[in-house]
Amino acid sequence: MKRILSLSYDDLPSHLRTCLLYLSVFPEGYEIGKDRLIRIWIAEDLIQCEKQGESLFEIGERYFYELIDRGMIQPVYKRWYYDMTENCRVHNMVFELICYLSCKQNFVSILDHVHHTFPSKEIIQRLSLQNCMVDHATHRATMSMQEVRSVVVFPSAVNILPALASFRVIRVLDLQSCCLSQGYSLKYLENLVDLRYLGLRDTGISQLSREIGKLQFLQTLDVTGNEISSLPSTVVELKHLMCLRIDSWTRAPCGIGSFTSLEELSTLCIQDSTDLIEDLGNQTELRVLGIDCHTGWNFKRFEKSLVECLHKLQKIHTLSISVVGECKLDAWVAPPHLRSLEITGCCSSTLSAWLNPLLLQELSFLSIEVRKIRQEDLEILGSLPALVYLDVEVGNQNHGILRRLVFHDCSFPCLVHCVLRGYIGPVAFQQGAMVKLERLHLAIPVLETREIAGGFEFGLGNLPVLQDVTFLLRRGGAGEGEVEEAERALRRAIEMHPNHPTLEIL
Known part of the structure; x- marks a missing residue:
């Protein structure tokens, strides 16, 4: 083999x-x-x-x-x-093969409970610490860290990681999930001047030293999953930074616009001004962006600044926006390379203004909130050729639909998972629609469905590969008998489906 x-x-x-x-x-x-x-x-x-x-x-x-x-x-x-x-x-x-070859070529040195792959000359280029065993002490005593380029440490081995002062030419330091809140110290981190990758995700740290600004070649900084309230202002001195990952509760300093190579930034918290948004507009190389916004201070100004910023970010392919407050993105046009879009808290008045199926050939993930959804909006969504996951929430009851939404033949050709939430109206699935749909989560207004559609027949039998269905019954104004009628009809539709998909009624 x-x-x-x-x-x-x-x-x-x-x-x-x-x-x-x-x-x-x-x-x-x-x-x-x-x-x-x-x-x-x-x-x-x-x-x-x-x-x-x-x-x-x-x-x-x-x-x-x-x-x-x-x-x-x-x-x-x-x-x-x-x-x-x-x-x-x-x-x-x-x-087994790559471990064997790595040892033979002195590519990676591994310490765990199975592999003890160390080169005969004890010159280590890449070090993987996977398990803290007593008999590793001898290896550690003879290991030379002078030539180590990469160190990846796993939680059970953090206690045998040499002091950072031991490393001279290290480029990668990955301590993901290792507990650093007690015991191991990041002292002398600023001396690792060749460092390109620093992974401190889920390490229990509560702050970063101001000295991190000395890591002039740093490309990736990941400090998510920690209790860091703010980044030191010296972070903006990392001119080669390509990827910055922080939590939404971690305040970033002003001056992010000084980065010249930033491709990923998530999740940036914007609380009290538009300065950070204006800085973002200068990051035209951004491919991945996540922002968490609080707009109570001046939502009109925020909305204008955000739209202007997004218009400049034409290379974005993954965008996540969460807003606490009021915001509309109707003036924005989604860029052509977009693959994933998640917007919560922003209610768009219409989809046709900023979703162009002719341009969005790569969009496969879409989660949005809208004030209302019309048949023409549904047809725009159904024309997105690569859409695999769709989550739409209709956010205002006053804009409820007065007629049934119809999923037409050939619409949503690649959709696998569909979630329709909020004040959605009655729906109908025609033969040939959603031919790949496996999971469906659907909010059903009991009274409106009886009055507008005349019953609870949605055409579920036209969804040939359906596997899991969740119905959320909106009971507002409906009597107990009407709710029971809806439940019986829905269970009967599932029983008659050739796949007999799993059913949950909420």
């Missing part, structure tokens, strides 16, 4: 072989985050720019998916979103 897998490995281009070997830093069976992996590849210079203007991350994504296509790694999908690979795993046979 090793010989067979070796043939597949040898058939890889040299750059993919190197990227694959790097996966040996993770434990066997570990679920590896796609974005985390690609950012580390970039920090290690394992990804080379192929043409001017192309993002290193996009090249890394190509590497990642090519390894999947060649069967060297296994994709892990979101449970409810089948078209998006968030993570990957390495099959145990492939894992």
Whole structure:
């Protein structure tokens, strides 16, 4: 089996072989985050720019998916979103091979309860600490950290991580999920002047030192999952920063507009002014953006600034906006490369103004709130060619629909998961609509459905691959008998469906 897998490995281009070997830093069976992996590849210079203007991350994504296509790694999908690979795993046979090759080539040195792969000369280039065993003390005493380029530490091994002062040329320091609130210190972090990747996610820290501004080559900083109330102002001195991940409760300093290479920023909290939004407008390389806004101070000014900012961000493909207050995005036109859009708290008056199916050929995830939804809006959504996940909430009862919404033939050709919430009216699914739909969550106004549609027949039998259905009955004004009638009709429709999908009525 090793010989067979070796043939597949040898058939890889040299750059993919190197990227694959790097996966040996993770434990066997570990679920590896796609974005985390690609950012580390970039920090290690394992990804080379192929043409001017192309993002290193996009090249890394190509590497990642090519390894999947060649069967060297296994994709892990979101449970409810089948078209998006968030993570990957390495099959145990492939894992054994790359661990063997990593040791043979002195590519990665591993410490865990199974592997003790250390080079004979004890010169370590990449160090993976996976398990804190007593008999590792001897190894640690003889390890030289002078040439270590990359250190990835897992929670059970944080106690054997050498002091940061031991490292001289380190580029990657990944301590994700290691508890640093007690014990291990980040003292001398500012001395790691070659550091490109700093992963401190879920480490229990409560602050970052002002000295972090000295890490002039830092490309990725991830401090999510901690109780950090604010970032030091020196963060804006990190001129090469490409990815900044913080929590929505972590205040970012003014001056974010000084970054020149920023591609990912999430989640930025905007509370008391539009200065941060105006800074964002200068980040024209942004591909991923998440913002959490509080607009009580001046929502009209905020709305204008946000729309102006979004118009400038034409490379955005993942956008998440959460607003506490009042905001409309009717003046915005979604950019053509958008793949994922999630907007909560903003109620748009109409979808036709900013969703153009002819431009949005890549949009696969959409979660939005609207004041009302009309048949023409539904047809716009149904024309999005790549849409896999849809969540629409109609937010105002005064704009309720007075007629049935019809999902026509050939609409929503790729949709797998559909959620229709809020003050949605009666619906009907025609033959040929939503041919790939597996999960449906539907709010049903009992009285309106009886009065407008004359009953509770929605055409569920026209959804050929339906597997899971959730109905939320809006009982407002309906008697107990009418609610029971609705429940009986819905259960009967599910029983008659050829797939016999699971049913939950709320």
